[in-house]
Amino acid sequence: MATIPASCIFSADLSAIYRRDKTSSFGERRRNPVLKRVAVTTEQTSSNSGTAVTTSGRSFVQEKAQRSSEAEAETSLRRVNVEGDWEESRKSLKDYFDEAKDMIRSDGGPPRWFSPLECGAHSPDSPLLLYLPGIDGVGLGLIMQHQRVGQIFDVWCLHIPVKDRTSFTGLVKLVERTVRSENYRLPNRPIYLVGESLGACLALAVAAQNPDIDLVLILANPATSFSKSQLQPLIPLLQLTPDQVLLAFPYMLRLMQGDPLRMAVDILVKGLPLQHEAGEVSQDLVVMSSYHSVVADIMPKETLLWKLEMLKSASAYANSRLHAVKAQMLIISSGKDQLFPSQEEGERLRHALSKCQIRKFNDNGHFLFLEDDIDLVTIIKGTSFYRRGKYHDYVSDFIPPTPDEFRKIYESNRGICVATGPVMLSTLEDGKIVRGLAGIPSEGPVLFVGYHMLLGLELTPLVCQFMIERNILLRGIAHPLMFVRLRDGLLPDLATFDTHRIMGAVPVSGTNFYKLLSSKSHVLLYPGGMREALHRKGEEYKLLWPDHSEFVRMAARFGAKIIPFGAVGEDDIGQVVFDYDDLMKIPYFKAQIEALTGETIKLRTDANGEIQNQDIHLPGILPKLPGRFYYYFGKPIETEGRKQELRDREKCHELYIEVKSEVEKCIAYLKEKRETDPYRNLLARLTYQATHGPTNEVPTFQI
Template identity: 70%
Template sequence: MNQKMVKEESEVKPNIYANPEELPEFEEDKKWLKDYFEECKEMIRSDGGPPRWFSPLECCSSTSPDCPLLLFLPGIDGTGLGLIMHHHKLGKMFNIWCLHIPMQDRTQFNELVKLVERTIRSENYRTPNKPIYLVAESLGACLAISVAARNPDMDLVLVLSNPATSFNKSQLQPLLPLLEIMPDQYPLNLPYMLSLATGNPLRMVMDNIKRGLLPQTIGELSQDIVTMSMYLSVLADILPRETLRWKLNLLKSGSACANSCLHAVKAQMLILCSGRDQLLPSKEESQRLQKTLADCEIRMFEESGHFLFLEDNVDLVTTIKGASFYRRGKHLDCVSDYVPPTPSEFKKVHASFSWVLTATSPVMLSTLKDGQVVRGLAGIPSEGPVLFVGYHMLLGIEIIPFVAQLMMERNILVRGIAHPAMFVKVKDRMPPEPDPANFDVFRVMGAVPVSAANFYKLMSSKSHALLYPGGVREALHRKGEKYKLFWPERSEFVRMAARFGAKIVPFGVVGEDDFAEIILDYNDQIKIPGRREEIERVTSRTAKLRTDASGEVANQQMHLPWMLPKFPGRFYYYFGKPILTEGMKVELREKKKCDELYLRIKSEVEGCIDFLKNKREKDPYRNLLSRVLYQASHPCSISPFHLPSFDL
């Protein structure tokens, strides 16, 4: 086959993101709760021997040698199968070992600590430049904390689900004396006790119905109810009376040990907290741990129970990626460590923002090489590096349709260069400071903090990057400043783009004035008693950009304009003709030439905005009502991106 034919085949390769609604909800090789039950039965059938590591078979073939090691430390069940529903995705990013503690094993907590410690020291000696991940739940979390405290100089990353450090406040605490004194002929009601940990089976089924996750057929419904109810008997087999008594004592000693050494923990930590944990007071405990530990973040799962990793709606990989906790080396590299969204992740992101797409019905225009303006994004270069430079609308809401449509139409992932506020870790967050979890979706979709180093890496890796020179000042503008550019006087990106021969795509976007009107801007809010102090406090805790600049671009107060929503209009995007910088590296070393190109790009962005403001006046479907009526009169469903607009 000749090169031309190969190229043509690659060009017609189908885009799996074209129809997000048709993407799978979960990956094909995902395992389920019933698989956990079945494999647990097999595991305890051949139980025996000391605690030991095993690597799940489904994770062995896909792991790259560059992947870091992940050690899973189990909870009270001890099987080591707690991550079974996540193996299919974790195995592509980590080398996974799971700790199995046999049912009849009676190893003391301090000996378990030494076992894990020997493993991490051995692996750290073998690969000293890689982090070691300790992913653990309840009892295992106490084990991870104790190991981390004993090895403060080792590069460890802890991901802990509902740590049992609060065992002294647990509903299982009173069971210890009861198990000691109750005669064997009076068996404890294990199913009821274990339901505290996992929740009522029928309630879990009803929760799935509310979330729309349950199959619709009667047969599938009954099968699911059977599956959800059988876990009690399986857990009772995993935790017979004597084993349960031992495990509760292990929890008690593990909790005491972990709490005694919290002050020595230096490891990076992510706590996953369940809002409906009936076994432990996990919400209060996660907040206590965050205040105590030096480097600790929390992610809340309000509707989840104690066994977080065994719930369908929890995706451990997405959570780790969203919190920026995945790295392959000693320090996070936002470019080389980035793992693009899977089809199921993109489907969930798209579904969460579908209301924006429906409300805005974006009109997107691009410019071909010959200067022809066309509908859609055919004018966007496929090969990077490509740098999109444009106008930042109010609150940056234009990013969502832009990134979504590029994925769906062109299979191009845009790496947004964002303000460091989206990545900052605030220990004692106070309103109106945003929750860091609010930005997880942007990190999953590839956002990186703005810096010269990250810009260099994006361009050198031939990425499609998105840059807003106006930054926060443009996105949080005042009354009467819509569609006004707040660019610095110095050309900040031209030379770097030219160094790698990037194609610069200037673009404009309009429509914010059809969705909201600012009623209280920064100038109004600082006159409200106490509000100025709040804004100054939030601003002072945010990384400073352009410290050597003056004027508007240096005046980036972190505040939220108070707005009055309007009956929705429409968003319009216009991507100008790509500006080629190939071969201009030497020429643009001259400041004058560099400034000329910078001003040209700025002028083109302003021209794109003016073009759209003009054209949208002739759009009969600019109003939401007219678009709804149009869709109602056409039997075939039409994507919000493909509704008619003005003539070109």
């Protein structure tokens, strides 16, 4: 009873997967220019004095090309495409080393901003993202993220030359000057500060001194825990080690990924053609050893010692000012960080800061953004941290899932789709029932209104099939507990619901409903909500809807097509044997239900009847050998041209009752027809697929 599965909160239980094995060619050298524009510093003092190096204005080598109009940009955000794969051209850790060598070859001067060439495709209203590097200072820490991040942000990266000796407070002033200048230029857009280790301390310091500026902080493995770091012993070691002995560099190189063996496999073996993988491991190690000199060039002994001393002061500086940080913040922490106790530190910061969320990656190392399985944009989308204005808008700020994102989500949920063998039926304009989703309108707005099965189990196959067969993204109206907590407690962590947000779920509200229909979306609505998904014994396939319409007038306002649908199959998956009424009779479970319900916003407090009971709980369910899920989408009900008519309360209620009646008819039709399905049983379906191939569609009853 301590937790409740995500699937019963309206949206599909889609587990987030960020890992992906990369297979780009290791031997092919990609040497694209890294600098597209460089901010010119106009104010400088001696680099040896530790005095601040600042900028006053910016001049760029080359301006970014303008995209199409904002209207076209917004239209493109609504378009969902499951073809293609952006990761084919994604850069690698090898590119980091190659381009770092280019940058430091003619290095010199003070710290400066640059914008990578591949970050030039963002829309005109994209917010500014300032990347603040870690201990390396090169500014290429997001190289594997540039292509994706550059599509939705105006990206500037901070480069700190190898021989520069600007103090931490000097760097704070430099970043602060840029932040204030850009905020003055575009006061209505947020400024993102993405910082790693040292850069995270820098971001915290700037945020503490500028509480009046709208900042969003994304901090990867912050160095605020330097007092507990394994780097501290390096300081006296470096002070005693001769310059020619480079003991620290192999150590730093090994830390570029969390697991040395995984590093060797991911960077070397996976980068080679398949025929070379088994026979050239020793050669791979020789190639890897060549990077020692690059690390030595990036951080020679005196620079590394300077950076370690700076980490120490930066950690103390940031920790002393945490109380003043008011910015929205996301902390990304690694489970295999060999430099800092990052997950422990992330939890400490989350409790110390008011607007802070945390995401944990248990299998990753310190240099998080240089690992193949990390996609910063997916993380930002899953946490609802992307916004163009002062507040996040779940409709206008939404970015549809990419082909790779959807593929990972589908693969993680393939089991339930195979186990339930979903059958989709839809109705054509002439009233003919067909298998598949041919009867679903391609253009919105379309409002799907249906029955919420036990725990919302129908959602995963439903959402996935719409994407696969029709390339249609269903935008679900979901319970607030997927988006916000009133306090910490027994409910699952918000990270549990990241993939729901990636797939377009929005918190239930009249405003969000209005915006979805106005943007011509395909909207998924369950009037029965949580009460229907957490129904009692004997309430299978019973519609638990409010007495009065909650959606008809809004649909008519935008001329939306209303598609009633039924879903059947929960009784072939499990049986409720211990329901809400039983749990409330036991003091322990009653207290847990009250605690769970008190952790989030309660809905329908002004409703009458049983629908008012929205208490959060997990019923006791006796599982069964999986049967089959059936979905039947009725003929679309047109509301175009009925706006005036449906302003009448009685007419509106009549249409509401009609929709409810159609949903009940859909359910009754499926319950009757499934009795004649020879493949209703899981074993029958598996046998069919074993003899006909796993990609062949399993037959069903005669329509």
